[in-house]
Amino acid sequence: MSSITPQEIKAEFLKSKIGITGIAILSILIFTSIIVIVVIPVDTFKEWNNPGNWISYPKVAIPVWINLFLSEKIPEHKILNTPNVNYDVSEDTSITSHQFGVNFDYGDFPNDFIYEFSAKYSETPLLQMDVIRPDGIQLKLLSTSLPYSDSNSIHSERIFSTDNAIRKNLYLQSDKFLFPINNLSAEDIIFSKTENHEPLKGNYIFLIKMYGSNSENQISESRLIIGGKAFGIMGTDELRRDLAVGLLWGTPLALFIGLVVAITSVIMGLLYGVYAGYRGKKTDETMMRFNDVIYALPALPFLIILSVTISNSIFVMIGFLMIFGWVGIAKVARSMALQIKIRGYVEAANMMGQKDSKIVLRHILPQLLPYAFASIAISVPAAITTEAGLSFLGLGDPSFPTWGQILHDANVYGAAARGLWWWIMPPGVMIAITGLAFVFIGNALDAIVNPKLKR
Amino acid sequence: MTLKRYVATRLITMFGVLMITLLITIALVGSNMDSILKQGVVFQVRSEITENPAIAESFSSVDEFELFIQTQIEQRIKILGLDEPWYSPQRIGLTMYKILFLDFGHATFLTSDSGSSDVKEIIVEKLPRTILLFTTATIIISVIGIFLGTLAGSKVGSILDRITSSFAIISSSFPVWWIGMLMIFVFSFVYHIFPARATPLIPSSDPSYIGSLLYHMTLPLITIVIIGFGSWAYLVRNFIVGIMQEDFIIAKKTMGINQKKIIYTHALKNAAPPIVTILALSLSGSLGGAIITEAVFDWPGMGRLYFEAITVMDLPVIIGATYVLTVFFLISIFVADLLYGYFDPRVRTG
DSSP: OOOOOHHHHHHHHHHOHHHHHHHHHHHHHHHHHHHHHHHSOHHHHHGGGOGGGGTTSOSSOBOGGGGGGOSSOOOBOEEEOOOEEEEEEOSSOEEEEEEEEEEEOOSSOOSEEEEEEEEEEEEOOEEEEEEEOTTSOEEEEEEEEOOOEEEEEEEEEEEETTOHHHHHHHHHTGGGSSSOOTTSOHHHHHTBOSSSSSBOOEEEEEEEEEEESOTTOEEEEEEEEEEOSBOTTTOBOTTOOBHHHHHHHHHHHHHHHHHHHHHHHHHHHHHHHHHHHHHOHHHHHHHHHHHHHHHHSOHHHHHHHHHHHTOOOHHHHHHHHHHHHSHHHHHHHHHHHHHHTTSHHHHHHHHTTOOHHHIIIIIIHHHHHHHHHHHHHHHHHHHHHHHHHHHHTTOSOTTSOOHHHHHHHHHHTTTTTTTOHHHHHHHHHHHHHHHHHHHHHHHHHHHHHOOTTOO | OOHHHHHHHHHHHHHHHHHHHHHHHHHHHHHHHHHHHHHHHHHHHHHHHHHOHHHHHTOSSHHHHHHHHHHHHHHHHHHHTTTSOTTSHHHHHHHHHHHHTTOOOBOSSOOOTTSOOBHHHHHHHHHHHHHHHHHHHHHHHHHHHHHHHHHHHHTTTSHHHHHHHHHHHHHHTSOHHHHHHHHHIIIIIISOOSOSSOSOSSOTTSTTHHHHHHHHHHHHHHHHHHHHHHHHHHHHHHHHHHHHTSHHHHHHHHHTOOHHHIIIIIIHHHHHHHHHHHHHHHHHHHHHHHHHHHHHHTOOSHHHHHHHHHHHTOHHHHHHHHHHHHHHHHHHHHHHHHHHHHHOHHHHHO
């Protein structure tokens, strides 16, 4: 092994195409991680397992970009937060009206619709809900009085499309349709053509009016959700969670797990191996026997038992992965140290009476650094896939949305059988891309350092 | 160091590892095991008493009756040796002795297909299936790998070489179980070619069971082979490339012996030791990986048994399966070590 200076390694590395590709992918991943940590609030991922947080999202919705490739578009899930607000206050009545415009040009009916609101009022105002269709027909959906209150209290309510009152109101207007609408759900009637039961494309206006006698009546929060089958860049899963959030948060988590495990186990292995090799004789013998023992432990069964019996916290798991990570590196480091320690300058330092620790740290370890970097890069994917595998078996830390965790959920809810490709593909692709980045870097480094001692 | 001494030290190390593995496993599950056994005793005593109403009638007060039950339970616990903590030397010794000779006791929840709850019988039933799947896969992988690797290694820089090398790198970063999910998705649900669950539906006593099992094996087999052969080919290629630069090969080349003959007789012969060693190691490695792969494909082997045992915390099965997996792992490491020591005398002195 010849000594290579860091400058030479850098120059050689920049010449290697796959090394550059690896660095490029890694930079993108790191950049994504930083953006994720800055932009997506930490609370979102803490809320990952809280179903209440995802209530207004659709179930197993396909990613929206799929519509770019389809002639008959899949209805998108729309969450409308900003209505056009009008106040009309006369002497003894006040009318608050909220208008939502929906551009509907899909080939299928929406799943449902939900109107959520909070209103501040006194006495019993009347809430009326109408829809104006693209063909000019106005359908009355609901006209109901809100519960009585004598002071200005806040009342929150969700009105669902499955509401019986809405259905009854629509049946009363069945003369506008040329086909029987008796057995259809509210959204299938509202968004249908009048002559046959097909979706009518165009702009719909949902009109919500609150009539009251108090001029201070107002709707403070108002939100209309048109339930569709497509949502977000990455779609959603069975528990209505936005997969984009999970996938993005998975990136820093995977990098963290991979890098921490790889760096620590390489350092541990290096120190262990070099010390054993340098001391030689009995110390070497004992240390290598111990190394053999750990090497011969079947890693995966043990990791499984450990995570079941001790803890499945992600930090504990990182510790377990380290226990099995350093062994191979220690073996190689030892044999490299055996060769370096008989070199002239190490013997000279020894004769000059330098301390063992100083010789190891100053003279032997620096020689092994290039090899160390290559092995760090090669160990990262192993750590990431092992963690993903454990999470996939359901033994991971459920409070963190790692990629393996997402795949575990996908498997539990039978995503493959139901054809939910957007739930299976992206997490695996992300694992593979992250692994590839490090394998590329590792291979490029390996080719430069070329440790012939590695058997 | 002679070969004999080398084998002896390896054997002792392996046995030590086996003992340590057992000890760690027992230490990890011991306290749970204890409480489960004690609950079993309590349940047994209570059910015996409810079956026999005469015992209950012979007591005048409830307190007396309860006291009787308590003493009964304590007696049994003492007879079974459960009054001592699980970490007492006698109990650990006894447990390890039993496990060493394959006496794993009875499973708490799981049973074999034939209905037996004896852990040994369950394992004996599942083990051949895992060996069938993974040995077949490893053999196919190694044959394809050696063939492709030799071809690529003999023409360094050719298109075939580049494709093999990049395929090896790319395939190694995909988790096998994820590819498995995709394969199930594509071949079972999009195109209905193979069954999604690898467990045959007909009972194992049926004569057509073997055929059905093989048919169900196809999809997992293809998946393992696809993911595995790339890195094999890459390894073999690297060995061949290294050997082709050796002096004796160059000498043969200058003598005018044709390239093909050099590669297939001389180069491959010299690459054989590391290849055989890796074959032994990859067999054992595949057994460990079996846990996740079998869980994905629902293949009724050791891996799925292990996974099921973990999910319901069936401790006797966990201990038994860990022991068997470890034994297999150690045997293959041992064989690999021996082969390496046999082929490369330097290792013995190292």
